[in-house]
Amino acid sequence: MTNNSTNSTYLRSSQAYKPTGQEIATFGAVHLDVTDLHRSVEFWQAYIGLQVRSATAESAELGTESSTLVVLHATAKTPFRNGYSGIYHLAIHPSNEVEFARVLARLITKRYPISPTDHTMSKAIYMEDPDGITVEVTLETPERLARLELSPRGPIAVDTDGTVRAASAALDVEAVLKVLPDHDLTRPLADDTKVGHVHLYVSDVEAAHRFYKGLGFLDNMYLPQYGMADLGAGGAFGHRIAVNAGHTRGRPQAPAGTAGLRYYTIRFDTPERLKMALQSVSSAEEQAGGFLVTDPAGNKVLLTASLGQDRGPI
Known part of the structure; x- marks a missing residue:
């Protein structure tokens, strides 16, 4: 899985994440307390x-x-608080460049504070909601990524054309905006927009990794020495569930009444896959919309194979 050299260590290679061509799960609704x-x-x-x-x-x-x-x-009484297990960010994924560019243009026009970022495997816009919960809008571009490496300067991404850039580089905003066919910034996101990934703060990366592997997710990057793990669901985009403990190792959930994640929804592609996932957890509370489970860091997840609206517990 690794190829050690004097300058870098491969994080992603042919021996690492192997897309199967079929996503075993997608995301339903993410519930937030505000x-x-x-x-x-x-x-x-x-x-x-x-x-x-x-x-x-x-x-x-x-x-x-x-x-x-x-x-x-x-239901929240206080804004989001850093330093606790819980939501790192949730990501809304438009399906194409035009939809992504429209969101970017709207945020710039409204002068909302953002961090446009190029991860090579994706183009991203980061911002905080009114309570300080980080939100990401992501355009998936896995076809651009050849591999990720660790170097003395930190993580770097190598593009399929050989371009080397920081794993989190500045996004070429002008290039993104050039694809807009019009100036209609009031148009809502298209129907094929989805929740594309969830990034969590956890108290123990190893335990969180075991939990999500048990649900059926596949290793993309597993770097407990850096306090992180990243898992895919079988598709070309290997960043579906990520966990970090860099600032939250051993830390509990935020106090009750704090804005943040209530629970999020994983939809398995078949009832059989849901059954297998449930066999890997120690306990599950059956709800009208599925089965509510809790990961080792206290993050709640509604597991379902339903194509409904994931109303679940309120």
Whole structure:
């Protein structure tokens, strides 16, 4: 899995993540606890481009015309707090360059603070929601990545054309915006937009890695010495669930009432795959929308094989 040299160590090679061509699972709705429902709805609608699918005084479902991607619950008393296990960021994945460029243009026009980043395997826009929860909008570009390496300067990405750049380099914003065919920045995200990956803070990388491997996810990068692990679901994009403990090793979940992750949803492609995943966990609470489990860091996950709206526990 590694190829040691004097300058670098390969993190990804033909011996590492091997796409099978079929994703064993996708993501359903991500549920967040927020302090101000109206303010959070405005963020997801006006800045990200999701549509309000339903709303009450206590919660709101947002997504595309046919799918709920994010559910907000007005239950938090304090903003997000760093240094605890929980959500690192959730990522909304538009399906093509134009959709991604429209989000970027909208955020720039509205002067929302962002960090446009080129990971080679993806193009990303990072920002924080009104409570300080990190949100990523991601365009998947795995076809550009030949390998990731560790060097004395830190992680580097090698493109398929030989270009070497930092694993998190500055995004060429002008090049992204050139693909926009119009200046309509009010258009909501298209129906094929999805939650494409979830990145978590955990207290123990080894334990979290075992848990998600047990659910059926596949190694992309496993670097416990650096406090991180990354797993794919079988498709070309190997970054579906990632865990980090660089600043949270041994740390619990944030105190009750803190804004952050309530739970997120994994949809397995078959009932048989769901059954196998459930056999790997120590306990599961059956819900109307599936089975609620908890990873070793206390992050809650709703496991289902349903194609419904993943309402699950409220």
